Amino acid sequence: MDLSVRIGSLHLRNPLMAASGCYGYGVEYADAVNLSSLGAVVSKGLFLKPREGHPPERIVETPSGMLNAIGLQGIGVHRYIAEKLPELRRLGATNIINICGSTLDEYVEIARVLSDVDGVHALEINISCPNIKEGGITFGCSLHGTFDVVSAIRKVTHLPVIPKLTPNVTDVASIAKAAEEAGADAVSLVNTFLAMAIDVETRRPKLSNIVGGLSGPAIRPIAVRMVYECRRAVKIPVIGMGGIASATDVLEFMIAGATAVQVGTANFVDPFIWTKLLDGIERYMARHHLTCLSDLIGSIDTSTREKQWVSS
Amino acid sequence: MPVDVEAKVLRNTRLSSDYNIIALEAPEIASLVEPGQFVMVKPGRGSDPLLRRPFSVFEILRSKGRIEGLTLLSKRVGVTTQMLLDAVEGDTVSCLGPLGRPFVTVDPPAQAWMVAGGVGLAPFATLTEALRERGTTTRLFYGARTGGELFHLDWFASQGVDLVLSTEDGGTGDRGRVTVPLERELKRATGALTVYACGPEPMLEAVARLAAAHGRPSQVSVERVMGCGMGGCYSCVISMRDAGGGHHYVRSCIGGPVFAGADLVWD
Numbered sequence: 209m210d211l212s213v214r215i216g217s218l219h220l221r222n223p224l225m226a227a228s229g230c231y232g233y234g235v236e237y238a239d240a241v242n243l244s245s246l247g248a249v250v251s252k253g254l255f256l257k258p259r260e261g262h263p264p265e266r267i268v269e270t271p272s273g274m275l276n277a278i279g280l281q282g283i284g285v286h287r288y289i290a291e292k293l294p295e296l297r298r299l300g301a302t303n304i305i306n307i308c309g310s311t312l313d314e315y316v317e318i319a320r321v322l323s324d325v326d327g328v329h330a331l332e333i334n335i336s337c338p339n340i341k342e343g344g345i346t347f348g349c350s351l352h353g354t355f356d357v358v359s360a361i362r363k364v365t366h367l368p369v370i371p372k373l374t375p376n377v378t379d380v381a382s383i384a385k386a387a388e389e390a391g392a393d394a395v396s397l398v399n400t401f402l403a404m405a406i407d408v409e410t411r412r413p414k415l416s417n418i419v420g421g422l423s424g425p426a427i428r429p430i431a432v433r434m435v436y437e438c439r440r441a442v443k444i445p446v447i448g449m450g451g452i453a454s455a456t457d458v459l460e461f462m463i464a465g466a467t468a469v470q471v472g473t474a475n476f477v478d479p480f481i482w483t484k485l486l487d488g489i490e491r492y493m494a495r496h497h498l499t500c501l502s503d504l505i506g507s508i509d510t511s512t513r514e515k516q517w518v519s520s
Numbered sequence: 521m522p523v524d525v526e527a528k529v530l531r532n533t534r535l536s537s538d539y540n541i542i543a544l545e546a547p548e549i550a551s552l553v554e555p556g557q558f559v560m561v562k563p564g565r566g567s568d569p570l571l572r573r574p575f576s577v578f579e580i581l582r583s584k585g586r587i588e589g590l591t592l593l594s595k596r597v598g599v600t601t602q603m604l605l606d607a608v609e610g611d612t613v614s615c616l617g618p619l620g621r622p623f624v625t626v627d628p629p630a631q632a633w634m635v636a637g638g639v640g641l642a643p644f645a646t647l648t649e650a651l652r653e654r655g656t657t658t659r660l661f662y663g664a665r666t667g668g669e670l671f672h673l674d675w676f677a678s679q680g681v682d683l684v685l686s687t688e689d690g691g692t693g694d695r696g697r698v699t700v701p702l703e704r705e706l707k708r709a710t711g712a713l714t715v716y717a718c719g720p721e722p723m724l725e726a727v728a729r730l731a732a733a734h735g736r737p738s739q740v741s742v743e744r745v746m747g748c749g750m751g752g753c754y755s756c757v758i759s760m761r762d763a764g765g766g767h768h769y770v771r772s773c774i775g776g777p778v779f780a781g782a783d784l785v786w787d
Contacts, residue, residue, distance in 0.1 A: 229754075236751035236774065239521045252754070260769055267747050267755040272567040274747065278754045281769060425567050453567075476571055476748035477562065479616070480524055 209493050210500045211486070213247070213467050215445050216368040216393030218330050220247035220302060220468060223458070223501065224485055227449055227472035228253055228306035228332060228372070229278065233292040235299075240479050244300035245486075247468055251288065253308045253334045256318055258284040268405050268414040273424030273451070274473060275403055277417035280308060280337060285318050289325055297327035304330040304370065308337065308344055309357075316360050323365040331367050333357060336374035336399035337421075348374045348399075351386040358390035368393040370447065373438075375427075376402045380434045381441035388442040395438060396447035396470065398431045424473040425451040432464050439465025439506050453477070455488020465506040522750070523548045527615040529607050530581070530589060535671050538596040539639070540605050542613070543581060543589060549617045550590040553577045555625070555647035556741055556778045559617030560749040561592065563603040572616060573600045574746045574773070576642035576718070580649075593671070595639040619749045620777045623716060623739055625650050628657065630712035633705075634681075635661045635727050637698055637719025641671065643741055647716060648679050659684060661705075663698030663719075667691040699726045706734040714739065717781070728781030738781030744772045759785040 211222040225248040231237060234249040243249055261281025268275050283291065285307070296303050305322055309315035315333065322328045335348030335357055347353035348371070358371050371387045373380055375398040384395045400421025405414040413419075431450025438446045448466030452458055453474035461469045474481055493501060527544035534540045549559060560572035578593040594604045607613065623643070626632050632651050634644045644660060651658050658679075663686040664670050670685055670692060677683060684701045685693030694701045698719070717727040718741040731738035747753035750773065757769035758776065760783050767785040770776070 230752055232751045232754070240750070261754065261757070264755070264757060265745055266757070267745060267753065269569060269571055272570060274571060276747075276753070276755065281754050281757070424570055473570070476750075476753055478524065479522075479748070479750055479752075 209490055209498075210502075211489065213502050213505075215330065215370070215447065215468060218302075218368045221245075222247045222486060223462065223466075223468035224482060225250055225304065225447070225468060225470045226475060227470035228334070229276075230472035230475055233288065233296075234301055234303070235292055235295050237479060238295065238299055241482060243296065246301070246482060248302040248304045248329065249296065250304045250332055250470060251292075251306050252282055253280045253306045253337065254282050254285045254288055254318065255280065255308050255310070256285055256314050258282060258287065263416045265414060265416055268420075270403075270405055270422065271426060273422050273426030275405055275415060275420035275422055276400065277415045277420035279417065285321055289321070293325065293327050302329050303327055304332050306332040306334050306372070308334045312357060312360055315357055316364055319361045319365045319367075323367055328367065330393075331361065331365065331369055332396060333361060333369060333371040336372050345374055345376070348383070349377055351382060354383050355386045355390045358387050358392050362391035370394045370396050372399055373397040374399045375430065375434055381437040384438040384442045384446070388444050392444060394445040394447055394467070395442065396449065397438060398427070398434055398450045401427055401430070423451065425453055427451050428457060432460055435461055435466050436464040436508070453481075455485050455492060458485055458489060459492055459504065462501070462504045463506070463508050465508070467502070467505050522617055522619055523552070524614065524616045525549055526612045527589065529609055529611045529613060531609055532607050534605070536668060538605075539669065539671065540594050541578065541591050542594060542604050542607060543591045544613055544615055545589040546615050547587045547589055549615060550577070550580050551587045553580065553590065553618040553646070554622035555650045556623035556643050557618040557620050558749070558777060559590070559592070559615050560619060560746070561600065561604070561616075562614040563600060563607060563611070569600045571747055572614070572749065574619075574743065574749055574777075576741065577618070577646060578642045579645050593639055593642040616749065620773060621775070623647055623741070623778050625654060626656055626714045628655050630714060631657045631659065633659045633661065633702075633713055633715045635698055635702055635715060635717040635719070635723075637663050637723040638665070638669065640717075640719030640723070640741075643718050644716070645672070645675070648676065648681055652679055658682070659705075661686070661698050661702050663687065665689065697726075698723065699730060702727065703730055706730060706736065709734070709736075715781070717741070724781070725786040728784065728786075732782055739778050740781045740784070741777045742772050742779060742784075743777065746773055749773045761785055
């Protein structure tokens, strides 16, 4: 069975990626998981310089989901290259680096720095973090902002460029289209939904940042719909995510149009989820006589059918 | 390397309306765990709760010389602890561990003073055993709201632990917080000793400050809201001093949960 998929020039052994911000820098999981068995590891979002992030409380559980406002705590791109990448290289991981910027220049500078580094396989452009005020989402919420960031990065790197889109817009498909026109190799979506939760006893917000991003199974149907819409709007691959917790969920995203998927929150619950997802995908392929998983991408059948009656 | 075990509930002992000790068949974890380490636990298969919750390992269960599993001391505060309170023999609880950095044990002639607040008793049973093996003299300062919430006293006494009890209602031992007897004894103490603490964060802060004021090292086990226990989510951070005089956030799941009291910056 062939589970491999292609994202631009990037060949992945399978469509499963660890989502940014949900897997540290990857090395945290190296004792528990064979990182080379994943399609890719997407790093925690990196700015040029280290960032402290928000004070606790940083997460809170909500019905079938969680809110987070970590605030992009991170070691910065230079320390990532020096301290994390050598081990990731040694472990044979496929590394997609999630890059953040407060300004257009910062995105370009990080892209430039990473483009000449061995072991960096693609760049995911974070224009969608809902938890920080400066940069990022201000680009991702407008067609022009998205186009400008992606085309500026496109000019300085040969690496696959994958803008990560926010769902907190009126029409995510038009943003995907702007990214495609700017030269993106793929788009990934969805980042988290801006949300909040309040403790009614104290009347205080449950997160220090007041608002945060909602992830987990609670958002899955909305994410599937957005992946479906983007797939119809663009020709470049769509990487889907949002509450994936089982092989069925992976398959649902792929049928909706995702070429690959990312798993975030579910990895917190089960760090060994990857082999279970792969086993489930292979069982499905066997049951449906599929030899190439990529044949499933966008294979949703929306044709109207005659009703089939089953006599009881 | 942590192991994920679908652990069978061997028994569940209710201690009070809120507290219970749940015994889990998880020899793979129990045989690896060191005092102060924790497990990430999720009862049930649904998405409420969605995330696991961290628990210190309370006891290692042995049967006929073999390690059989572990127990957790739980206090009902939310959905997970309610499910652990209600669990019955034969249920399964998903248990991932061991995780985190353990306590560093001290050797004689130094003494070990353990300070527990409420459910913060949890890591001190295994620590007591480890210290006993080294021949270290141990004391346990143990505080709760009432005498009815002081548990396992006979066991600690049987291990040769000198018990110093306190209750907020004054029903048993000193009246007030656990720091009342701790401060009194620190003033009197002679010879080397290390203070170990687990309990609510304000208690940990008070204990760390008292220990420092009396020139004693402390190790505190913190409990922060944890998403994954593996270093993936960056939710459980705590502020730690750095060499330059500033401070930075450290993930308490992999940098802790045990920290030197002097290293932490209390909010």
